[in-house]
Amino acid sequence: MRSNDRPAKCAWFTDTIDDLNGVARTVRTMGAAAGKLGHDLTVVTCRPENGEPLPHNRKNFRPVMKFALPKYPSLTVTVPPFLSLYRFLRQGQFGKVIVSTPGPVGLSALVAAKLLGIRSVGIDHTDFPQYIRYLTGSRVFSSLATQMMKLIYGRFDTVFVNSEFYRRRWMEQGFAAEKLHILPRGLDTGLFNYRRREEDFWRKRGANHQVLLYVGRVSKEKELGFLANIYQELKKANAPVDLAIVGEGPYLEEMRALVPTAICTGPMNGDELGAAYASADLFMFPSTTDTFGNVVIEAVSSGLPVFVSDVGGPKELISGSLGKVLPAGNLTEWVNAVQDWLQAPTSRETLTANAEQIQRERNWDNAVEKFWSLTMG
Secondary structure: OHHHOOHHHEEEEEEOOOOOHHHHEEEEEHHHHHHHOEEEEEEHHHHHHOOOOOOEEEEEEOOEEEEEEOEEEEEEEEEHHHHHHHHHHHHHOOOEEEEEOOOOHHHHHHHHHHOOOOOOEEEEEOOOOHHHHHHHHOOHHHHHHHHHHHHHHHOOOOOOEEEEEEHHHHOOOOHHHHHEEEOOOOOOOOOOOHHHHOOOOOHOOOOOOOOEEEOOOOOOOHOHHHHHHHHHHHHOOOOEEEEEEEEEOOHHHHHHHOOOOOOEEEOOOOHHHHHHHHHHOEEEOOOOOEEOOOOHHHHHOOOEEEEOHHHOOOOOOHHHHHHEEEOOOOOHHHHHHHHHHHHHOOOOOHHHHHHHHHHHHHHHHHHHHHHHHHHHH
């Protein structure tokens, strides 16, 4: 069957599915929404089986090999059985293959799709060159990673990116504009909602002042060392703020050492996570490596003003009364911005209006329908 004659049936491959990260959450949410809307989509991954039943539209291959990432012992990379994966695609008569991660699962899917003549769609969720620069301190390795990502994503027929910033970056690498689309995104408006605010939520966890909140992976490339510096400077100035960090990762112990008075909760989920957002006062996200920033729109929907860096994708999400876009790594600017906000905080009425607007705009069903149309078109 020629590629153009194949049915509207997709297999979406990812190396991460049940982990606590933005990629996994996006794939899970969009996969579930696609199934609810009646689209023929199967989410495919490769994880050790835990005995729990899989959702009806998920396929799991048992790994032939697995290993932990250096400096990320909590993250396990798995290698799928390539021949089984190939047979699955061949027998399933899929019209498109979607790949979310350039790990062993994603790369195996891309190779199999090329061998079978199935058109492929890549999603660039993660700025790996930036991550590698942070983890190794080497611009040479970062440059090599850029060339590797260019080689991989150049093999896809269509590439989705998370922001205009990264769309322009890929065009600078020689990618045709018509090959690139911005990934439509939605939001769980029931979970991330300003109505979940609990006035004593953070007080019960040790806060005595206004709460500056960070949610996400606790790792060096998120600029958490810089966040610690901001908090230290604010405390030196006797600013009435507490820092709360929700999440886990390889930088957690170092972060606790840098800011021992910070409230480090570890990972949160469900109602507790929703209340954690809505009960804080200001969301701090200095990362320069995020291509989108799910946590940014979650914070806005939870009724928080948001401060983000001017490098990466999150800056495109913040304008006007939503918060501030601040110079990456400029300690004085960030400290002054927090102090200015303490003197003149955004009104609760404005924050509520911002939250309700983003909830109207970020509908997952609409996002998935747009994605499906762009993918199958």
